[in-house]
Amino acid sequence: MSDDIRNERTGERWVYSPTVRDHFFHPRNLLLDEPTEGSFDASGVVGSPACGDVMHVWLKIDKATERVSDMKWKTFGCGSAIAATSMFSVMVSENGGMPLADAVQLRPQDVMKRLGGLPNRKIHCSVLVDKAFRKAANDWFRATGQVERIQVDGARVVDPATGVTDKDIEEAVLEGAVTLEDVQKKLKAGVGASEEVRTEVEQLIRFYKEKYYG
Amino acid sequence: MEMRTVYMDHAATTPLDPRVLQVMLPYLKEEYGNPSALYERGRAAKDALVDSRETVGKLLGAHADEIIFTASGTESDNLAILGAARAHEAKGKHVITSAVEHHAVLGCVEQLAKEGWRTTVLPVDEYGRVKPEDLAAALAEDTTVVSIMLANNEIGTVLPLREYAKVIRDWKKAHNRGPLEAPFLHTDACQAAGALSLDVAKLGVDLLTVNGGKIYGPKGVGVLYVRRGIKLRPIVFGGGQEMRLRSGTENVAGIVGFAKAFELAQADREAEGNRLAALRDMLIGGIQARIPKVVLNGHPAERLPNNVNVSILDVEGEAVLLYLDAVGISAATGSACDSASLDPSHVILAIGRPYEFAHASIRFTLGRSSTEADVAYVLDQLPPIVEKLRAISPVKMQLDGTIVGNASAFVSDGRPHWERNVILNEVKNHSSVGTGPTKNLQDPSLRSG
Incomplete structure (x- = not known):
C-alpha cells in the first residue's frame, strides 16, 4: 500500500511524512475542554473557517524565566494544519520550555523541518500556528506591560503617533467601522490626527469597506 | 491483519468490469491492427469499431454515424462546445452554461471568453438545478451553444434536461431557427450514464458526452453524440478518423471495452x-x-x-x-x-x-x-x-x-x-x-x- 502521492513532474511528495501522519493521527498538547479562567497566561487565534483554517493557542509562561512552560491548542483545518500545530506545541514546550524570545522567532520553515517536510502548496496555508503563537505572545507582552515587544504579522504602521497599523484598520472595518470616527472609537486611539495620516487612514477605510462590503 | 477496504468514490472512477476486460483483451493482443488498414487484421479491427459504434448508438437511441469516439469525457466536452461554437460563430459568439458544471465544460467556456466570446454562467437553485426560465432569459440571437449537465458529479442532483430542451426548441420556433441551426444543447452525461436513460431523442439534446471510466469501462475513452447534420469544427487534426472530427488512430480495445461497459451498465440500470x-x-x-x-x-x-x-x-x-x-x-x-x-x-x-x-x-x-x-x-x-x-x-x-x-x-x-x-x-x-x-x-x- 502506498502511503504517499508523488507529483509526477517534480517528484515532490504530495502527502505527508511519517512524522506528519503521526502528529495528525496522534496530536500532542490538544486542549479538549474550554479553558477555565486564569488557567493560561495568554492566548491567540488566527485564521478563518471560511478559508478552511482556524488556529487557537493557549500559553503558560514561566514568569521568572519567561520560558513557555505549556502550549495547548485547537485547530480547524486539514492534515498538515493539525500536524503543524501539534509539532509547534512540542517544539516550544519541550526541554523545559523554549524562551519566549526564541519562540516568537520560529517560522513555518522550522516547523516543516521538524515535520520532515510538507507539500509546497500546503505551507503558506496550513502553517499558521507561528502566527497564532505570536498573537498569544503579544497578548502576554501586553499583559506584562512590554508593549515595545509586540510584533504584528505583515502589518505596517500607518500612524506613527498611535502605532496603529493597516491591519488594525482592516480589523476595525471588519467589526463594522465605516468612518474615521468609527475607527477611532474602535481602536480607542486618536488615529489620523495629522492631516497627511488622516488621508491615508481614510483611504484604507474606503479600501477595506469596498473589499468587504462593496 | 488485512485492513477492510471500502471504496466509495465511484464518481471519481469505477473499477474495470472483468467482462469488459475479457472483450478488450483480444484487441490488446492478437487483434492489434489499425482499423484504417485494408488487410485482414485491419479489417477485423474495423469490424470491432463498427460494431461498437452501432452498440453505443443503439443505447443512446441514435444512429451509428452520430457517435464519435474520443479519448475522454473531457475531450468530448471540448469537441462539443468548442467545436459547435466555432463552427457556428457566424451566427454569434455567445455560449451558455451552468455554475455547477464540471471543469471540462467550464474550462471550454473560459477559453471562449478569452477568445472574445460572450459567456453566460447560469445560477442554480439550492439543489443545483438551473431554472428553465433563467435559460429562456439568457437565450439570445447570438447564442450558439448551451451546455448543461444531466447529473452533477459532486452533489448528485439530476437536472431537468428535457425542460431545457423544450425552452430551446420554443425559442428556435419563435425565432424561425431550424433544428440544425444554433443554439445547440449539449449535456455532459458522464455521471448519469450508469443510472439514467440516455435516450437522446427523449432528452432532446443535440450533443451528449459519456465516458468509460465512470461505467466500469476503460479510462481514456469518451463518446460524443452529435446529432446528424450538426456541423462541428474539429479540435484535433490529422488523418481524418471519426468522420474527420477526431483524428488519431482509434483506441480499438478501449472502444470495444466502452461499448461492452455501456451495454452492461444500461442493461442493469x-x-x-x-x-x-x-x-x-x-x-x-x-x-x-x-x-x-x-x-x-x-x-x-x-x-x-x-x-x-x-x-x-x-x-x-x-x-x-x-x-x-x-x-x-x-x-x-x-x-x-x-x-x-x-x-x-x-x-x-x-x-x-x-x-x-x-x-x-x-x-x-x-x-x-x-x-x-x-x-x-x-x-x-x-x-x-x-x-x-x-x-x-x-x-x-x-x-x-x-x-x-x-x-x-x-x-x-x-x-x-x-x-x-x-x-x-x-x-x-x-x-x-x-x-x-x-x-x-x-x-x-x-x-x-
Whole structure:
C-alpha cells in the first residue's frame, strides 16, 4: 500500500511524512475542554473557517524565566494544519520550555523541518500556528506591560503617533467601522490626527469597506 | 491483519468490469491492427469499431454515424462546445452554461471568453438545478451553444434536461431557427450514464458526452453524440478518423471495452439503481441520525442513486478523508485543501452554501461493489472520526451558517476587543445559507488550505 502521492513532474511528495501522519493521527498538547479562567497566561487565534483554517493557542509562561512552560491548542483545518500545530506545541514546550524570545522567532520553515517536510502548496496555508503563537505572545507582552515587544504579522504602521497599523484598520472595518470616527472609537486611539495620516487612514477605510462590503 | 477496504468514490472512477476486460483483451493482443488498414487484421479491427459504434448508438437511441469516439469525457466536452461554437460563430459568439458544471465544460467556456466570446454562467437553485426560465432569459440571437449537465458529479442532483430542451426548441420556433441551426444543447452525461436513460431523442439534446471510466469501462475513452447534420469544427487534426472530427488512430480495445461497459451498465440500470438508492438512503439517514450538525448537499429525491454528499460542520474535509483512509474508506471532499487550486468546491458554493460548508463537505459515491455491510462500516467509523476532529476544532458553527463565538477565558482580558475573533464575527455577519459566497473571502490574502 502506498502511503504517499508523488507529483509526477517534480517528484515532490504530495502527502505527508511519517512524522506528519503521526502528529495528525496522534496530536500532542490538544486542549479538549474550554479553558477555565486564569488557567493560561495568554492566548491567540488566527485564521478563518471560511478559508478552511482556524488556529487557537493557549500559553503558560514561566514568569521568572519567561520560558513557555505549556502550549495547548485547537485547530480547524486539514492534515498538515493539525500536524503543524501539534509539532509547534512540542517544539516550544519541550526541554523545559523554549524562551519566549526564541519562540516568537520560529517560522513555518522550522516547523516543516521538524515535520520532515510538507507539500509546497500546503505551507503558506496550513502553517499558521507561528502566527497564532505570536498573537498569544503579544497578548502576554501586553499583559506584562512590554508593549515595545509586540510584533504584528505583515502589518505596517500607518500612524506613527498611535502605532496603529493597516491591519488594525482592516480589523476595525471588519467589526463594522465605516468612518474615521468609527475607527477611532474602535481602536480607542486618536488615529489620523495629522492631516497627511488622516488621508491615508481614510483611504484604507474606503479600501477595506469596498473589499468587504462593496 | 488485512485492513477492510471500502471504496466509495465511484464518481471519481469505477473499477474495470472483468467482462469488459475479457472483450478488450483480444484487441490488446492478437487483434492489434489499425482499423484504417485494408488487410485482414485491419479489417477485423474495423469490424470491432463498427460494431461498437452501432452498440453505443443503439443505447443512446441514435444512429451509428452520430457517435464519435474520443479519448475522454473531457475531450468530448471540448469537441462539443468548442467545436459547435466555432463552427457556428457566424451566427454569434455567445455560449451558455451552468455554475455547477464540471471543469471540462467550464474550462471550454473560459477559453471562449478569452477568445472574445460572450459567456453566460447560469445560477442554480439550492439543489443545483438551473431554472428553465433563467435559460429562456439568457437565450439570445447570438447564442450558439448551451451546455448543461444531466447529473452533477459532486452533489448528485439530476437536472431537468428535457425542460431545457423544450425552452430551446420554443425559442428556435419563435425565432424561425431550424433544428440544425444554433443554439445547440449539449449535456455532459458522464455521471448519469450508469443510472439514467440516455435516450437522446427523449432528452432532446443535440450533443451528449459519456465516458468509460465512470461505467466500469476503460479510462481514456469518451463518446460524443452529435446529432446528424450538426456541423462541428474539429479540435484535433490529422488523418481524418471519426468522420474527420477526431483524428488519431482509434483506441480499438478501449472502444470495444466502452461499448461492452455501456451495454452492461444500461442493461442493469434499473435494478442496480434501486439497490444503490436504498443503500444511499441508508447512508444518508445513518449519518444524519448519528452525527449532529450535518446537511445534505443536493436534491433529496432528484439525485443519482449512488451519491451521498454531506457537509459535516466544524470539521475540515481533507482531515476527515485522511482519517477515513486510515481505516480503509475511500471518499472525496469539496474542501479547498484537497484541490490542486486550493479553491473550495464551486458546486457547493453555487448552491448557496457558505465556504465553511464546502470545506466540510464529504462525498461518498456507491457502486457495484457496495454492500449493506460497507454502509454499516462507514456508519461505524465516521462518527468517532468526526467527534475527534470536532474536539480538536475551535470552530463552532450553526446549521444556518452562523458561528458561535468560542467562549474563551481571555475575551475580556484587557485586550482591545477588535483582536478577538474578528474574522469569525465577520463571517457570522456576512455569510448565511442562501446568499452564496461572500466577496471578501475571495481575497487571496485570506485564502488558505
